[in-house]
Amino acid sequence: xxxxxxxxxxxxxxxxxxxxxxxxxxxxxxxxxxxxxxxxxxxxxxxxxxxxxxxxxxxxxxxxxxxxxxxxxxxxxxxxxxxxxxxxxxxxxxxxxxxxxxxxxxxxxxxxxxxxxxxxx
Numbered sequence: 001x002x003x004x005x006x007x008x009x010x011x012x013x014x015x016x017x018x019x020x021x022x023x024x025x026x027x028x029x030x031x032x033x034x035x036x037x038x039x040x041x042x043x044x045x046x047x048x049x050x051x052x053x054x055x056x057x058x059x060x061x062x063x064x065x066x067x068x069x070x071x072x073x074x075x076x077x078x079x080x081x082x083x084x085x086x087x088x089x090x091x092x093x094x095x096x097x098x099x100x101x102x103x104x105x106x107x108x109x110x111x112x113x114x115x116x117x118x119x120x121x
Contacts, residue, residue, distance in 0.1 A: 001065065002077060003058035004111035005050050009084050013104040017043045017081045021108065029055055029074040029112055047108060051076065054112045078111040 010017075020043040024032035029051060036048040055071060062069035084105030090098040 001058070001061055001067065002111050002113040003054055003061050004078075004109060005053035005057055006107065006109045007046060007050055008107045009105050010046055010108060011103065012043045012046070012106050014081045014083045014106045016041065017047070017106045017108055020044050020047050021079045021081050021110075024051070024076050024110075025079045027076055028072070028115070029076060030072065032076050047079075047110070050108060050110045051112070054110045058112050073114045074112045075115045076110060077113040078109070080109055082107040082109070 020036070020039060020041050023035050023039065024047070027035065032051055033048060036044045036051065054076075055074060058074060059069055059071075084107050086105065087103040089101040089103060091101055093099045
């Protein structure tokens with residue numbers, strides 16, 4: 001059963017957030033949290049919170065369905081960053097000109113699912 005968590009309108013540019021999200025895609029949740037804990041990028045903190053939220057959502061879904069829940073079995077099945085709205089600001093420049101500053105935002109989504117262990121016969 002897949003559970004997901006999403007954060008919207010976060011003030012990190014999508015390109016910088018994708019660098020962090022690409023590190024954890026396909027990893028187990030424990031390994032992903034350890035990678036994010038030591039990642040130097042600023043986007044690693046909100047992505048870490050998002051992974052923890054997805055784990056909590058999976059726990060709630062398992063309780064509602066009456067299924068067994070083991071946090072060690074979860075894998076980051078999908079993680080992606082979409083571009084949010086861009087805030088446009090102006091900075092004064094020489095001779096009465098204005099310089100446009102684009103403050104970009106992101107929508108980050110993380111989905112976790114139980115790992116698919118192959119049975120050998």
